[in-house]
Amino acid sequence: NIVSISAIEVLDSRGNPTVEACVVLNDGTSGRAIVPSGASTGNREAVELRDGDLGRYQGRGVLKAVANINDLIAPVLIGRPADEQRRLDHLMCELDGTDNKSRLGANAILAVSMALTRAAASHYRQPLYRYLGGSNAHLLPVPCLNVINGGQHASNNLDFQEFKIVPHHAPSFAEAIRMGEETFHALKTLLAERGLGTGIGDEGGFAPALKSNEQAVELILDAIEAAGYRPGEDISLALDPATSEMAEGDGYRFSRSDNVLRTADEMTDLWQSWLDRYPIILLEDPLGEDDWAGWETLTRRLAGRVELVGDDLLCTNPELLQRAIDQGVANSVLIKPNQIGTVTETLECVTLANRHGYGCYLSHRSGESEDTFIADLAVAIGCGHMKTGSGCRSERVAKFNQLLRIENELGYQARFAGRDAFRTRRA
Ligand code: PGA
Numbered sequence: 001n002i003v004s005i006s007a008i009e010v011l012d013s014r015g016n017p018t019v020e021a022c023v024v025l026n027d028g029t030s031g032r033a034i035v036p037s038g039a040s041t042g043n044r045e046a047v048e049l050r051d052g053d054l055g056r057y058q059g060r061g062v063l064k065a066v067a068n069i070n071d072l073i074a075p076v077l078i079g080r081p082a083d084e085q086r087r088l089d090h091l092m093c094e095l096d097g098t099d100n101k102s103r104l105g106a107n108a109i110l111a112v113s114m115a116l117t118r119a120a121a122s123h124y125r126q127p128l129y130r131y132l133g134g135s136n137a138h139l140l141p142v143p144c145l146n147v148i149n150g151g152q153h154a155s156n157n158l159d160f161q162e163f164k165i166v167p168h169h170a171p172s173f174a175e176a177i178r179m180g181e182e183t184f185h186a187l188k189t190l191l192a193e194r195g196l197g198t199g200i201g202d203e204g205g206f207a208p209a210l211k212s213n214e215q216a217v218e219l220i221l222d223a224i225e226a227a228g229y230r231p232g233e234d235i236s237l238a239l240d241p242a243t244s245e246m247a248e249g250d251g252y253r254f255s256r257s258d259n260v261l262r263t264a265d266e267m268t269d270l271w272q273s274w275l276d277r278y279p280i281i282l283l284e285d286p287l288g289e290d291d292w293a294g295w296e297t298l299t300r301r302l303a304g305r306v307e308l309v310g311d312d313l314l315c316t317n318p319e320l321l322q323r324a325i326d327q328g329v330a331n332s333v334l335i336k337p338n339q340i341g342t343v344t345e346t347l348e349c350v351t352l353a354n355r356h357g358y359g360c361y362l363s364h365r366s367g368e369s370e371d372t373f374i375a376d377l378a379v380a381i382g383c384g385h386m387k388t389g390s391g392c393r394s395e396r397v398a399k400f401n402q403l404l405r406i407e408n409e410l411g412y413q414a415r416f417a418g419r420d421a422f423r424t425r426r427a
């Protein structure tokens with residue numbers, strides 16, 4: 001049973017405060033977790049509680065969320081068994097009482113929820129991925145490395161937020177990581193040779209000033225070849241343009257590059273032309289979070305050629321995902337535990353997606369930490385593909401390292417998901 005729950009304010013990878021919770025059980029085992037934080041957040045995400053006290057951390061302190069754990073959540077959960085995850089998560093939601101976790105803060109609730117999972121896993125002396133996923137958890141995800149950063153994650157002239165490489169043609173996760181890292185380093189050499197910047201953005205990808213969004217794709221294709229791989233065969237591309245950030249009225253303004261305002265139809269034409277030209281297998285948020293009509297048309301036109309992932313659109317929210325299923329929108333959902341705020345609801349979203357043939361694409365946030373919970377979660381749910389940043393920065397590669405450990409521990413039982421993990425064919 002739980003004997004104590006406590007929290008403190010710690011830092012994320014951008015140097016902003018975030019919440020760390022610790023759960024201790026009466027057998028002496030414990031679990032600790034740190035929550036991440038997004039920059040290009042969806043409007044319907046659960047609320048991250050910030051103090052708003054401009055005298056501390058520019059208003060970004062999380063002492064209220066910390067106090068909510070120590071003073072409000074702890075008294076309700078202490079004495080209960082840590083392995084009743086659903087019940088404990090439900091109790092926290094009830095205590096919060098709002099539908100977006102704005103009273104206690106999703107950062108407070110999720111920190112405890114994840115720490116509870118870890119404590120229960122350690123009580124049963126099981127690795128986290130096995131405790132969460134059972135004895136059949138064995139599928140290692142394809143890592144999608146965000147090698148060029150733009151949009152809200154960099155101060156360059158790229159409208160689109162994430163340009164990713166997808167090393168899917170590999171016998172193992174370890175070999176996929178090697179392919180990804182070799183390409184990442186080839187890209188650095190190539191940028192330097194062409195007189196372009198090699199400084200990095202929030203997720204560890206390069207953030208050069210380029211002529212156009214297309215140039216970012218072309219540089220990456222050159223880097224794949226320079227590293228000795230075949231674009232499309234060995235390594236494909238994935239994009240998260242995060243278009244909610246570009247929404248203006250009914251259209252999308254490319255304010256960083258050509259400053260043109262495009263309609264949803266013009267955006268869909270643009271994606272179609274990119275799919276014709278480039279080996280792209282996954283498109284996330286190709287249209288904005290309020291553009292359900294545009295998404296319907298886009299899904300009809302492009303599903304079957306490319307995985308269409310809803311991030312800001314769906315916010316890891318089972319109700320929004322159900323709406324997408326009913327309306328034939330997207331064919332995959334981004335899974336970010338802090339968008340919904342408990343481990344239980346995250347797993348509910350995964351279950352719903354699985355039941356309807358939607359993909360689950362697991363994700364970090366742009367503000368991360370050394371916490372590797374999502375690495376274990378990827379194997380537990382067998383989602384087959386995930387994004388956790390570029391090829392550098394310890395808060396990003398910490399997840400790779402944890403997956404390398406898991407693959408090694410599973411030994412011959414481990415299987416690498418490969419290209420089949422992507423929803424690129426019609427069902
Ligand atoms: P965020 O970006 O963590 O800043 O929201 C990630 C994403 O848009 O997928």
Ligand code: ZN
Nearest residue numbers: 240242284311
């Ligand atoms: Zn996104």
